[in-house]
Amino acid sequence: MTERATIAVAMSGGVDSSTVAALLAHEGYAVMGLTLQLWDQRRLAGRHGIPDAPKAGRCCSLDDVYDARRVAEQLGIPFYVVNQQERFERDVVRPFVQEYLAGRTPIPCSLCNNHLKFDQLLQTARSIGAERIATGHYAINEFDPARDAGRGRWILKRARDLAKDQTYFLFGLTQEQLAHTLFPLGHLTKPEVRAAARRYGLALSEKPDSQEICFIPSGDYKQFLAAYLEEQGESLPETAGELVSTSGEVLGRHEGIFNFTVGQRKGLGLSSAVPLYVLRIEPASHRVTVGADAELATRTLRARDLNWISIPELTGPMRVKIKIRHRHEPAWATIEPTGPDEVAATFDEPQRAVTPGQSAVFYDGDEVVGGGWIV
């Protein structure tokens, strides 16, 4: 057998990444496992109602590191835990907090992918002798030699299991990162992955999927904001203000713009004949506009901090389907550049709850054209 390349698997202790490690090891690659230590789950324990003992099944809990290590031991591969807590706090947690305080609704997973998993981890892996990293993301990356006038281009495609597809969180990947990454689960469905895990005798084959934001043990982001700021010796900024109707009528008051996300219905503290939803959050005036469900629909959005994958750059109008949140069915639209690092999109049909802080990811069929952050 010829010597196969060394691959570093980003192991979280979950079924997906564990199965990736098992698949690659059985295929004969030299595999090593790396677990990122991103957040100390006990750090904010006891503050603002955050429980003392974190529940299992969140990233970086000791249970998850233990599970990842046990899989590595079973496979007989080298395994290391890499401490990236400072970088995670700087590049993911702080921006997450600041986005909410500015009245936007952030996606920490995309930031983590851009800054930690596919940047720092890839660098660490390459510096210790691995050519590539592999992750348990459901996505497909392929090199198309015909693109860019024959120079070729890496493309990112939706996973075969569309219900598990994670390309929405991966739009920030560069050509360099795509070239050094394997997504072995892209062509598998979740049941097939669990079956593979059972076949390889992995004890965690029935471990439930994690859903929440990994560093928020309670799942309550408001509690987290308060606890984190308290720990930092900061206080929640004063962003209380008015709840107004679309006609400008003051309907009530709220205690801070960070309590809201566009499309939110619960927790407004208003009684009304028709259900009311958050339509708009204005960070400067602290004003939160509410209205009927129908008023949530918009036909346009603008996105910045763009990354292009299947094309080098957007030079003119392009027909794409756009996904504006993780659980959103991509909708037809035309995108066109409106400034440096900014595009405007016009949907064929109005879309419900376009939310600043989320990302807009552009698809051409299964291919990710690129994406950016909704402003």
Added chain:
Amino acid sequence: MKRVYMDANATTPLLPEVVEAMRPYWMERFGNASSIYLDGQQARMAVDGSRATLAEFFNCHDAEVVFNSGGTEGDNTAIFGLLRPGDHLITTAIEHSAILEAAERMAQRGVEVTYVAPAASGLIDPAEIQRALRPETRLVSVMLANNETGVLQPVEEICKITRGGGAFFHIDAVQGAGKVPIDVRRFGCHLLTISAHKMYGPKGVGANFVRRGTPVESLLVGGGHERRRRAGTENVPGIVGLAKAAELAMHSLDDSALEDGELVRLARLRDRLEAEILRIPGTGVNGTYIPQTPGAPGPAFGTWESTRPVPRVANTTNIWFDNLEGEALVIALDLKGVAVSGGSACHSGATDPSHVLLAMGLDKNRARASLRFSLLKTATEADVDYVLQVVPEAVERLRAISPVAAGTLG
């Protein structure tokens, strides 16, 4: 692949003589040392004989030796066993966490704690201890040799100051034992802690020297073992192994005065390793003489160190590497067969920057990019050659692929 283990300060393998000495006490002489019949007497004899060996090792009376489960228990016993709410404790910022975390717990329970910071060289200035002393100071606890830097602390001088202030003095000698001579009479301490597995003995066993009349409350209760100072059936094979390790260490230390002694050889190997690694640009030693420190204490022990201004144990060097990720360097070296450590392992197995290096004033990046090389006394020239082949390559690769400019992290 060749493997070179250069993390003797983490743990050491048993010497063959130690394994042999322990062998009968697993199956043939398995008795409980508290039993009155022959099987018990055999075990008792082994424990008593071991106690006599340890008394020689410490230079104390047999009755002043208390066997326990190792360094953590020994350190914890000094802190928990002597301090009560209202007392004052002086320790240093560079102690092992068995001291520091015990001190933190006592602080939550009404004990005042003063942490003395080291000089940039890694040395504790006895004058700082003097300044920290108060009438209510009950205990001063300072380590003999630092685990990260190998720097030897001026414990004799600190002890004089402590006793002058009417306080008890504890020495955590876990990293010093076997590397420099131990003499509790010369040190003048009331308590001293050692652990077998740092000196080529088994894990899970250690001993405290407890000067007669020192009112240390036992940590464990449930029997009259060790003169009511440490309950629990004696770990007979472990105690025998500790005694054999101590005996062998005494031989090494006797030899150390001679030109061809074991520790002289080890110091030369370490010095060659250090000098060669320092030829890599952007490197330096942590734990070196800082000439600006006025009145820095000179070498108190280890005459083989006389060429160096800051006394260190013979087997340890701690080196910083600029412009790379220390954690990645440790992994890269492991994958090439070299076991060294960087920083302290946190609960998940990831590495945190060493609190010792931070206390010495290193910034986080430099502390994070510092590696400890601690040689086994069985280390060979070939081991050093191999490490010197692997380290520069790994450093170069890391700096090329994943450079860490100062300030990019944290």
